[in-house]
Amino acid sequence: MDSRSAQPVAPRPAVDSDIAFIGGGFRTTTFLSSAPALLGHRVRVYERGAGVGPGGFARYGITTTSIGSRFLKHLDLSGPFAPLARSSAVMDVARAEQPVAMSRLADALTVLGETLRTALGADGTRLDSTVVAVHADRERDLVDVRLADGSTETCRHAVLATGRAERPHPELASWRAKVVLSGTVIGTAHRSQVKDRLLAAGGRPVVVAGASHSAMSALQILLELLAELRAEHPGVPLPLVQVVRRGPGRLVHDSADLARRDQVPGRERPFDAVRDVCPATGIVYRDSGLRHQSRALYCALWAGELPGAHLVDAPVLADASDRFDEAAFVVQALGYHGQAPDLYLDGVLARPGDSPDRLLADDDGALLVSGTAHPLLSVLRVEPTPLDRRDNTAYASDLYRRLAVRLSRSAAPVTEVGA
Ligand SMILES: Cc1cc2nc3c(=O)[nH]c(=O)nc-3n(C[C@H](O)[C@H](O)[C@H](O)COP(=O)(O)OP(=O)(O)OC[C@H]3O[C@@H](n4cnc5c(N)ncnc54)[C@H](O)[C@@H]3O)c2cc1C
Missing domain, CATH: 3.40.50 (Rossmann fold)
Structure with a gap:
């Protein structure tokens, strides 16, 4: 007999979900609809508002900066999301090659959010639920999610997708x-x-x-x-x-040659062929x-x-x-700051919600703590693009795919004990 089979298997405690998403706005909705396979795990979304989908985009009476199709470029129209191919609200934005009114984007995300909620099932979303603290405990290999109503729920992995806010400058x-x-x-x-x-x-x-x-x-x-x-x-x-x-x-300049020629001396920083040309698209950024x-x-x-x-x-x-x-x-109008609940790591308050520190993440979304990837916590583009990456449209372009891989590993099916 294999000696390993004689070892008692340590029971893993019951959890409320495999993967918890804190925040049910644009990022959570577009990420989960890019990775339908993740819905095979027990996913729960905590959203302080009354619905999942548009997040901050529901509030603004302006036109988007990006073209419409960019917002839904990761959408996977398979499985529970297949019916969206017939939604004009979604497909009009998904095909738009121009910026769109934010109200149109919000409508599309609302439809997407409703479809996601249906796919997640009755237990998959907690609306009107503000998360006040997240406690990651490596010894227990679990994360506790504390809610404003005083309750605590437990998951195997938590993804912070709480968006950003302006702080008094x-x-x-x-x-x-x-x-x-x-x-x-x-x-x-x-x-x-x-x-x-x-x-x-x-x-x-x-x-x-x-x-x-x-x-x-x-x-x-x-x-x-x-x-x-x-x-x-x-x-x-x-x-x-x-x-x-x-x-x-x-x-933006039309070419590197024009960048050199058209520069306004004394008004712009000098053109730099490495820093100012996007490696993915070749776009030549002016300042x-x-x-x-x-x-x-x-x-x-x-x-x-x-x-x-x-x-x-x-x-x-x-x-x-x-x-x-x-x-x-x-x-x-001096920029945004990532917002997140208080973060406790192994019992220690590592980042209070009002911390001036940016919430840093690795290329696969892993929360970085003093430069090291945390195994139980991920971050979904909470902070604005860092200043030194702004001229690089390849920044975070692979994040959704890599985060999906990371999450499917962290949430690998396990036998429940003591449910
Ligand atoms: C005016 C304006 C214009 C913009 N235009 C563009 C653009 O054209 N293109 C672009 O790519 N980006 C644009 N952005 C940036 C935009 O904010 C983000 O791209 C996008 O909204 C981020 O999605 P998100 O999911 O991170 O945040 P949100 O969509 O804001 O979602 C965060 C969600 O988390 C919830 N939440 C927050 N805290 C908690 C908590 N403690 N507990 C539970 N739930 C919580 C919120 O209620 C919200 O629903 C713009 C931003 C602004 C302000």
């Missing part, structure tokens, strides 16, 4: 009382309040701090609202918008991450051709302090 601390986050300006829920503030501003300017996609989206909404106000209240003084940028904006509508708006602003708005250079925001002092209000 320290450089704007002196003007905190009049700072509005760009997400508020862009969000459909606050449109009328923002319009009221523009009307109340009288002749005082409004300052947008930042010149990224969020800043251009906020600028666009402000200009739309100002146009509405001009028509509704002729003769009433309305604010100018000043966009304070900390560095040169970045656009920018802007695309489509935001890029057009930025170009017009930069050229001084945008009525009612102009650009102000301030390498550090304090350089524009007189503008902030004078402003009726300040729109903060």
Whole structure:
């Protein structure tokens, strides 16, 4: 007899799920619909909102930066997702070669999310469930998920897919009382309040701090609202918008030769053939991450051709302090930060939810703790693309496939004991 068969097999404790997804927004939905085979494991999605699918995209009244098809490029129309091939909401976005209204994207993700919920079964989703802490315990080989209602559920592996948020920026601390986050300006829920503030501003300017996609989206909404106000209240003084940028904006060159030739000396960092050419697509980046509508708006602003708005250079925001002092209000568009519940590793609080540290992950999504991949926790693109990878469209392009492999290994079927 094989001596190994005489050894008692250590029972593995019962768990509520094999793989828990914390957050049921865009990432969780598109990831799980790219890997239908994972649904053979017990998957549970914890979502603090009332539905799975659109996440943050449900809140914004703007057009996407990326073309529609990019959002659903991983969709696998097999198994439970096969019926989606007949959904016009989904397929219109999946085939769109242009940016789409975020409301259309949100509708497509809602349909996708509903299909996912059906596939996961009655126990597969916990809606209106905020996760406050995640405890990974390597000795038990388990992860506890703590919920805001005081309950705890257990899984073999947890994936953090909680999205990102804007945090009050320290450089704007002196003007905190009049700072509005760009997400508020862009969000459909606050449109009328923002319009009221523009009307109340009288002749005082409004300052947008930042010149990224969020800043251009906020600028666009402000200009739309100002146009509405001009028509509704002729003769009433309305604010100018000043966009304070900390560095040169970045656009795209048609070729490396043109990049060398068309460079604006003193305004842009010098072209670098290694850093500025995407290895996957050959796109030659000029000093920018802007695309489509935001890029057009930025170009017009930069050229001084945008009525009612102009650009102000301030390498550090304090350089524009007189503008902030004078402003009726300040729109903060200075980037996003990954949000996550408190993370405990082997009983120690390793990362509180309000930590300034970025939530780093390996190329297969493994949470990196001091540079080492954690076996029980993964991260699904929670942080924005790191600054040093922004000009590389290959960044994270293989993440979904590699994470699916990693998760199917971690959640390998086991015999339940004591269920
Ligand atoms: C204005 C704007 C425009 C953008 N445009 C683009 C674009 O064009 N292209 C692009 O690729 N990206 C764009 N982004 C980035 C975009 O946010 C992400 O690509 C996408 O939303 C990320 O998906 P996610 O699943 O990580 O986050 P979300 O879709 O926000 O999902 C996170 C989910 O987690 C839930 N959650 C959070 N915390 C908890 C918790 N503790 N417990 C339980 N549930 C929780 C939330 O309720 C939410 O449903 C844009 C972002 C903004 C703000």
